[in-house]
Amino acid sequence: MIERFPHILVAPVVLPLMTAALLLLLGEKRKRAKSIVNIGAALAGLLVALEIMRGADAGGSSGAAGVYLMSNWEAPFGIVLVADRLSALMLVLVGVVSLCAALYAEAAWGRAGAYFHALFQIQLMGLNGAFLTGDLFNLFVFFEVMLAASYGLHLHGSGWPRVRSGLHYIAVNLLASSLFLVGLAVLYGVMGTLSMADIAEKLALVPARDRGLLHAGAAVLAVAFLIKAAIWPLNSWLVPAYAATSAPVAALFALMTKVGIYALVRSWTLFFSAGASAQFGGTVLLYAGLATIAFGAIGLMASMSLGRIAGFSVIVSSGTLLAALGTGTPAVTSAALFYMLSATLAVSALFLLVELVERIGSDGQRRVPDLDVEPGEDTNLDEEEAPLVGQAFPVSIALLGLAFMVCALLVAGLPPLSGFVAKTSLLTALLSLRGDGHASTSAPASSAAWILFGLLLLSGLAATISLARAGIRHFWVTGGRLPPRLKVVEAASVIGLLLCCILLTLYAEPVMRATRATAAGLHAPKAYIEAVLSARPRPGPTRPVIEEGEAP
Structure with a gap:
């Protein structure tokens, strides 16, 4: 499929761009049509991502689905899109989360303000482009596209808490963008190129007198990535921003920290996997990741709000991935990639559940903007004629309770779901590390691996206590409360993400x-x-050769 239709590699970027343009042309009065277009485009993006993943798996040992030369200029002189196994994996993850978030937004949030669906698609364009690009400058471009859309999405729905956290969020990300540019300038001055493959190819040729400058440029660039990945102490912006924004946007934002992780994984393994600069910065990533896990676990224990619990869960997952990357071993990296899939899907589902669970109040009403929602049309799972209304466990509360329990098991890494499988794989890989960082099933683990081992267990315990406390507060102590109004598409969004975890x-x-x-x-x-x-x-069309004496 990839060989027959090579242009499919540009579809994850072009499709959301064209969809955003179409959504702008539809106007603000055709809200239902815009929501349908948004959901359809998200579904099409997921199908394209699955096809790219199929091509990557069929690509042999390299796992390269293909290389797309924009404007038909070869690397390193032109823009290149590259799809390998990691890129395809991230595209599928974006497709699943974005489809469920778009479904959830159809219930109400897509009509709470202007241009929600167009910004949603521009956000997807930035995410997909960042995972596909093969050079650092265009990674910066897609970073900015993603961030520009996220600014509007974060403020969507108004409210002072959203504005206050949004200004902090914007300021921090502008600083990260400035550091990104500085790092690019230094790297370009040393290497003369920003193509990631070309830098990796020429890295061994850098003279010893310039290697310090190379490391400085890479370090500045890494700080920009680490801010986006929410590493401690550069993550004070994340929890207030994610907790204040709307549920579908928060679920989509769970992917944004993974962009920082992806950029670090891609650049670090390409540039510093071998040679004189091998494992440069690995120790910093390892211990900074450990500190991030500890900070996230403390935040989980101190949080009472379900939105803040979800935000600190994102921080714990980021710290786990950074520490695993810092070990520099394929076995740990493999387990970390599985963990990333499970944790991202689980936290996205938890963000969607936050608003639904908090609707369980004394009046049982939704806590969303007052919109022109027509009653009687797919409005509530507990209609008057439903057979379970008036029973001890109405449909909506039973469904939310079961979904919350599954989310808690996934986030805490408890059996029998994919969170437990992921953490077990990580712990097994850590136990196989030698003191020098190489894998061995019979050698004792290194001290750093033991610390990571312990923090993984402690963070799971912290998540269990925090989520159990939240569950008791929202579901157990509910005397005299009415069941919340829950739309089918909202329930389907959460169930879809949880089903993906069950399939994992x-x-x-x-x-x-x-x-x-x-x-x-x-x-x-x-x-x-x-x-x-x-x-x-x-090869393009060429002029025919004109024989002597023939008319042109």
């Missing part, structure tokens, strides 16, 4: 095989580099 549990072995192949390709990036630098422009 049922098909853990094939998914783990895919993550092992992905990790192996990341730590041996030669195939990726060769695929990008060997891609040649497609």
Whole structure:
């Protein structure tokens, strides 16, 4: 499919861009039509991502689905889009979360302000582009596209808490963008290129006198990525921003920290996997990740609001991924990729549940803007004629309670779901680390691996206590409260994300095989580099040769 239709690699960028333009043309009065277009585009994006993943799995040991030369200019002179196993995995993750968030927004939030759906699609364009681009400058461009849309989405729905946290969020991300540009300038001054494959190819040729400047540029660039990845102490913006924004936007924002993680994984494994600069910065990533896990666990224990619990869960997952990356071993990286899938889906579902659970109040009404919602049309799962109305457990409360319980198991990493499988895989991989950082099933783990081992267990305990406390407050102590009004699309969004986690549990072995192949390709990036630098422009039409004496 990839070979027959090579332009499919640009579809994850072009599709949301064209959809956003169409949504702007529809106008503000056709809200239901815009919502349908938004959901349809998200579904189409997911199907495209699945096809790209199928091509990446069929790409052999390199896992390269293809290299798309924009404007038909070869690397490193032109813009390049590259889809390997990691890129395809991230595209599928974006597709699943965005589809469920778009479904949830159809209930009310898509009509709470202007341009929600267009901004939603621009956000997807930035996310997909960041995962596909093959050079650092266009990574910066897609970062800015993603952030510009996120500013509008965060403020969507108004309210002073949203404005206050939004200003903080904007200021921090503008600082990160400035650091991004400084790091790019230094790297370009040393390397003369910003193509990631070309930098990796030429890194061994950098003279010793310039290597310090190279490391300084990479460090500044890494700080920009780490701010986006919510590393401690650069993550004070995340919890207030994510807790204040609307539920579908918060679910989508759970992907944004993964952009920072992806950028670090991609650049670090390409640039510092071998040679004189091998493992540069690995110790910093490891111990900063450990500090981030500890900070997130403390935040979980101190949080009473369900929105803040979800925000600190994002921080714990980011710290876990950064610490796992810092170990520099394929086995730990493979387990971390599986953990990333489970944690992102679980936290996105938890963000969607926050608003639904908080509707369980004395009046049982929704806590969303006063919109022109027509009653009687797909409004509540507990209609008057429903057989369970008046019973001890109405449909909506029973459904929310079950979904919350599943989310709690996933976030805390308790059996039998994919969160437990992911943490067990991580713990097993950590136990196989030697003191020098190399894997061995019989050698004792290094001290840093033991610390990470303990923090993973403690963070799971903190999440269990915090979520159990929240569950008791919202579901157990509910005397005299009416069941919340719950729309079918809202329930379907949460159930869809949780079903994906259940599928991860049922098909853990094939998914783990895919993550092992992905990790192996990341730590041996030669195939990726060769695929990008060997891609040649497609021949275009040529002028026919005019024989002497013939009319032109």
